[in-house]
Amino acid sequence: MWRSQGLFFMIAILIQACKSDVNVTTDGSRRAKLLIYGSDYDDKPINGEEFDFIIVGAGSAGSAIANRLSEIAQWKILLLEAGYPPVEVHDMPILAPVFQFTPYNWKNLMEKQDYMSLGLEDQRMSWPRGKGIGGSSLINYMIHVRGNRLDYDKWAAMGNPGWSYDDLLPYFMKLEETRTRHQDSQYRGHEGYVKVEDVPIRTRSAETFIEALQQMGYSYVDYNGYQQIGVSYVQATLQDSRRCSAEKAYLRKAQERGNLKIIKKALVTKVIINPITLEAEGVEYERDGMYYTAKARKEVILSAGAFHSPQLLMLSGIGPRYHLSELDIPVLKDLPVGQKMYDHLSFPELVITLNESIVFKASSFGINEFKQYFSNQPSLISTLGGVEALAYLNLNLTNRNPTYPDVELIFMGGGLHSDFGLITRKTFRITDRMYNRIWKPIENENACQILPMLVHPKSYGYIKLKSKDPHVQPKLYGNYLTDAYNEDVRTFIASIRAIQEIIQTPAFQRYNAQLLDTPVPGCELFRFDSDPYWECALRHLAVTLHHQVATCKMGPKYDPEAIVDSSLRVYGIKRLRVADASVIPLPVTAHTNVPAYMIGEKASDIIKQDYMYSPYPNY
Ligand SMILES: Cc1cc2nc3c(=O)[nH]c(=O)nc-3n(C[C@H](O)[C@H](O)[C@H](O)COP(=O)(O)OP(=O)(O)OC[C@H]3O[C@@H](n4cnc5c(N)ncnc54)[C@H](O)[C@@H]3O)c2cc1C
Ligand SMILES: *[C@@H]1O[C@H](CO)[C@@H](O)[C@H](O)[C@H]1NC(C)=O
Ligand SMILES: *[C@@H]1O[C@H](CO)[C@@H](O)[C@H](O)[C@H]1NC(C)=O
Ligand SMILES: *[C@@H]1O[C@H](CO)[C@@H](O)[C@H](O)[C@H]1NC(C)=O
Secondary structure: OHHHHHHHHHHHHHHHHHHOOOOOOOOOOOOOOOOOOOOOOOOOOOOOEEEEEEEEOOOHHHHHHHHHHOOOOOOOEEEEOOOEOOOHHHHOHHHHHHHHHOOOEOOEEOOOOOOOOOOEHHHOOEEOOEOEOOHHHHOOOOEOOOOOHHHHHHHHHOOOOOOOHHHHHHHHHHHEEEOOOOOOHHHOOEOOOEEEEEOOOOOHHHHHHHHHHHHOOOOEOOOOOOOOOEEEEOEEOEEOOEEOOHHHHHHOOHHHOOOEEEEOOOEEEEEEEEOOOOEEEEEEEEEOOEEEEEEEEEEEEEOOHHHHHHHHHHHOOEEOHHHHHHOOOOOOEEOOOOOOEEOOEEOOOOEEEEOOOOOOOHHHOOHHHHHHHHOOOOOHHHOEOOEEEEEEEOOOOOOOOOOOOOEEEEEEOOOOOOOOOOOHHHHOOEOHHHHHHHOHHHOOOEEEEEEEEEOOOOOOEEEEOOOOOOOOOOEEEOOOOOOOOOHHHHHHHHHHHHHHHHHOOHHHHOOOOEEOOOOOOOOOOOOOOOHHHHHHHHHHHOEEOOOOEOOOOEOOOOOOOOOEOOOOEEOOOEOEEEOOHHHOOOOOOOOOHHHHHHHHHHHHHHHHHHHHHOOOOOO
16 A cells, blocks of 8 residues: 555656646745746747857756856856756655656667676666756756865876866865755855755664764765765755755856846757868757757857767767768867766665664655655655765775775665665666566565765776767767776675675674675576676676766877867867866766866856956967
8 A cells, every 4th residue: 555655646746747837946036836847948049149158058067157157247148958947846856766757868778788787678778868957967866976186186187287176176165055964164165056965864774874884994074075985974965955956056046147048948959160260150959840050259168968068079070080981970170079988887786684664665655755845844755866875985996095985885775676666776777577586575675775886997988979960869888897807897896895894784783684695687607695696796787877977088188088178178179168077087986966067167267267368268
């Protein structure tokens, strides 16, 4: 009975979202509606008009840039976004995974890879990306992490002046307003647009996880502060226990500025580049089957994300010569666009059973939760799809620096069984065969999960165009666990061993914690818990946590992989920049939303400097 109740309410709220238009917002900034495809941002398309800056993509980085550039009243800014504005249900953190099944996701699939994704539908991993005003920040899990000081110091050491942690700290602080109880406040911002809060409710299993790591000698830390190694409750990109998306943070108020025009449902199809002067002059976009152009007096800025910024560059003639020639795209600049793509792989199969009810249960999810949520009481609705705590460990494998993690552990006070396999495991495309064998038998038990995430993978993939039609999605290749020394697999296995130690601590043993020992179907031939067994399990069920980066890598001129310079200008093309997660040159010890905001904030300052102090930036 309780099972259908939980589901019923989840579905009911979505149906309500589609039909009703009652106000439920408490932020008071505007009259929010529950209408699907919110009616705000209802600008008509325009043709041939001239702007100072054209920004492509209203995601995490693009929204920050649109806000910061439109602070300059004399500048006229156009922001073009392929998707729709958010609706009220986007605010509900617990629904995070649900949006992957809606038009707010581009719904890409990774190309099939040999010996990988063997337990997933069609052996193809789901690679979601947000599509809407707010971009991926509308569908993400709201985990707020900056990354490690050394991540950024490496960027600077690679030849990118201005990108060391000390250079970037002012931007990490500028972007956020930290409201968490525990914080290293001298490292944290308190006046920014992006709000950071604690999740208002916690399970006893999460407390147990924190205690277990402390028993192993790790400290409780602000992982966005002085020291990242350690354990902490998750810091969440929430405002009053509701999702704080890029749209809410950066655009909702700024759209009222007279100099910022936002056009939704506008799919940019190419950057218009003068083939003689190699200057970006504007963009072409499509809306409802009609094609339009917009001109940029100063610059075009691509913030279309790690899949679509490289796609647009290639469609516009900037990319690997041999590849563009294959598709008959005239080459304006030969650059290794999309040739390297790093990502964060994770393993969602480690289930811990407990002998007491200290985890999230579908039975506690009902009408009361909604009542509490709408009356601003702590509620299950405000949990990040079940994610409660994080730990950063140095396993001494990818590096020997005791302050630099090689794995992140994500603690969930529930698991893929908590919604009866109906939503979260489907976002990962885990097959019925896998689910029914591993999770189905524990649906009514007390179980939580710990997901290890490899933060500095050695393997990397790439992206290619499938067609020169801008409506066709690019081909995405993950190439996971393929590094020459199998270091990625070894790091994963070491993290599984660390999780086994966590389970053995007195904190967890108080609840008779056990690692679920159902063999992964397809791996029965290996001795359970041997290293080859875990490698087999990884090759069946490892999945992405959606942190694809480096497809438009930032680097110095002498870096043969670089697409943009340290001012984010595309090499060889004038008046064109890329500013989003795709410029991140190496994987960071973070989830990539905060880094994308930081890039947006930093890019805006670079652009302001270029144009405020000289009418002709230094090309
Ligand atoms: C399911 C999921 C969960 C995640 N969870 C977390 C998390 O918990 N914490 C975290 O830190 N990170 C998380 N991430 C990652 C993080 O959200 C992204 O890395 C970040 O939002 C990327 O920002 P961006 O500006 O690079 O691109 P995006 O935010 O993806 O924005 C790109 C925008 O450009 C638009 N666009 C693309 N092509 C075109 C075109 N041709 N014309 C017009 N517009 C176009 C897109 O529709 C989109 O709105 C998650 C990502 C996903 C997908
Ligand atoms: C919605 O909010 C607006 C502004 O606060 C108010 O005028 C209106 O009456 C509300 N509508 C409903 C259905 O509550
Ligand atoms: C890491 O390895 C070094 C060198 O082998 C060793 O001195 C150090 O104690 C190790 N640290 C941990 C935490 O295992
Ligand atoms: C759970 O297991 C622990 C350790 O074995 C035991 O002490 C405790 O009584 C058990 N609790 C319940 C509710 O069975």
